[in-house]
Structure formats: C-alpha cells, structure tokens
Amino acid sequence: MKIDIRDGDDGVTHVVLDGRLDIEGVNAIDMKMNVVAGSKNKVVVDLAGVDFMGSLGMRTLVVAAKTVANKGGKLVLLQPQPNVDRALRTSGIDTVIPIAADSVSAAALVS
Amino acid sequence: MTEAERWRRDFPVTVAETVATARWLDTIAVEQALPGETAYAMQICLEELLGNVLRHGGDDRRASVSVEIDPNRLAMTVEDDARPFDVASAPVKHVHGSLEDLEPGGLGIGLVHDFSDRIEYSRAGLGNRVTVTFTLGKSASETAPGR
Numbered sequence: 001m002k003i004d005i006r007d008g009d010d011g012v013t014h015v016v017l018d019g020r021l022d023i024e025g026v027n028a029i030d031m032k033m034n035v036v037a038g039s040k041n042k043v044v045v046d047l048a049g050v051d052f053m054g055s056l057g058m059r060t061l062v063v064a065a066k067t068v069a070n071k072g073g074k075l076v077l078l079q080p081q082p083n084v085d086r087a088l089r090t091s092g093i094d095t096v097i098p099i100a101a102d103s104v105s106a107a108a109l110v111s
Numbered sequence: 112m113t114e115a116e117r118w119r120r121d122f123p124v125t126v127a128e129t130v131a132t133a134r135w136l137d138t139i140a141v142e143q144a145l146p147g148e149t150a151y152a153m154q155i156c157l158e159e160l161l162g163n164v165l166r167h168g169g170d171d172r173r174a175s176v177s178v179e180i181d182p183n184r185l186a187m188t189v190e191d192d193a194r195p196f197d198v199a200s201a202p203v204k205h206v207h208g209s210l211e212d213l214e215p216g217g218l219g220i221g222l223v224h225d226f227s228d229r230i231e232y233s234r235a236g237l238g239n240r241v242t243v244t245f246t247l248g249k250s251a252s253e254t255a256p257g258r
Contacts, residue, residue, distance in 0.1 A: 005171060023129055023130065024126060024131065052154055055217075056219075059215045062210075062215040065210055066213070083147065083151040091218045091222060092227045096208075
C-alpha cells in the first residue's frame with residue numbers, strides 16, 4: 001500500500017492511495033492518515049488506485065473524516081473503483097463521507 | 112463438468128498468514144476465471160471473518176479456509192479455534208445518522224451479509240465453522256457464447 005500526500009495551491013490536500021487497503025494496507029497508512037487528518041482541513045482521498053477495501057479500511061477513513069470534521073474541515077473520497085464503491089455504499093459510508101466522481105467536484109465539496 | 116473442485120489451506124491466525132491466504136484466494140479466482148465481483152466478495156468475507164479472529168480471538172489461534180466450486184455456486188468455509196462466535200446471528204451495523212455520532216468500526220459483519228448470498232454457522236471442525244456461499248453466473252463455469 002502506497003500513500004502520497006500532496007498540498008495543492010488551492011489549500012486542498014490530496015491523499016493518493018495505491019494498492020490494497022486490507023489489514024496490512026491499513027497498518028501501512030494509519031499513521032500518515034492520522035497526521036494529515038490532524039493537521040489539514042480540506043482533504044481529498046483519491047481512491048482510484050485502491051483495488052480492495054474492507055471494513056478495516058473504512059474504519060481508517062471514518063476516523064480521519066471525524067478528525068477533520070471536528071476541526072471544522074471536510075474530507076471527501078475521490079473516484080473509488082466499482083467494487084470499492086459498492087462496499088462503501090453498501091455500508092452507508094457515502095451518507096457521511098461524500099464520494100466525488102472527479103477532482104473538480106471533490107475540491108468543490110471540501111471548499 | 113458437474114464435479115466440484117476443492118481447495119483448503121490451514122494456518123496460524125496472524126496478519127502475515129491472513130494476507131497470504133488472501134493471495135491464495137486470488138490465485139484460485141484467477142485460475143478458475145471467477146467473475147470479478149465474486150472474487151472481491153470472497154476477499155471481503157475472508158478479511159472480515161479472519162479479522163474478527165485476529166482482533167477478538169486471543170493468541171495462538173489456528174484457522175482453515177476451504178473453497179468449493181461447482182458450476183452454480185462457490186462455497187468458502189472458514190474455521191477457527193477461537194471462542195464461539197456465531198457471525199450469522201450477530202448484530203449487523205450499517206452507517207446511519209451523522210459522521211459526528213458515528214463510532215468507527217463494526218461494519219464487517221454487515222459486509223459479510225451484503226457480499227454473500229448465504230451465511231451458515233455451526234460448531235464444527237476447528238470450533239467455529241462459517242460457510243459463505245456465492246451464486247455463480249454462467250460466465251464462471253461456462254464460456255459458451257450467447258444464452
């Protein structure tokens with residue numbers, strides 16, 4: 001699992017995840033996600049490169065989104081692959097963390 | 112081609128072995144040309160079932176995963192020797208309400224229900240035995256074009 005964190009000129013932080021967000025993947029990114037969530041207010045988590053996510057990965061996203069929201073900020077998810085999208089929507093995660101189809105709407109959702 | 116094919120893997124319940132078992136399942140999915148949704152559903156159920164044992168089962172647990180495929184269905188059975196836990200009857204949680212009120216975690220059992228067609232639990236084998244069944248479309252076992 002790879003994690004790449006990029007701060008944009010528009011004040012939006014992009015967290016680009018790549019790989020399997022399984023039990024091993026969660027262990028690999030949790031610390032960095034906590035740092036981002038604790039320090040940034042506009043966060044877009046790019047899921048286009050994530051080919052697996054179960055409840056452990058969802059837990060990581062929920063913890064991060066709550067941390068950002070507690071500071072008055074917003075975290076959104078961007079372009080999950082179809083199976084990951086189905087898992088997120090089946091669980092109802094999309095009702096509390098917005099899922100954006102493209103980066104323009106993702107940036108608008110956090111602004 | 113009506114005979115079922117079977118695979119089985121026994122292992123100590125660790126993070127590394129859980130990951131290795133997930134890769135083993137992927138290999139079966141590729142070799143058997145399973146539909147992508149079925150392969151994903153198997154992976155979701157595997158992670159949730161073994162994750163429960165990892166988090167709540169205590170130390171030095173063993174598990175086995177077996178897969179049986181026939182033309183119409185795939186059955187994945189996960190056994191473990193942790194304390195009794197009936198995942199088929201356990202409460203299911205889905206997200207509702209606000210992010211502020213949401214307690215992280217606990218969504219795994221709901222995913223197992225949502226991604227499988229059937230869940231059966233019994234006290235058998237190593238202790239807990241859970242069989243999740245997935246209905247296979249024609250594409251998994253028959254590649255004949257048309258209907």
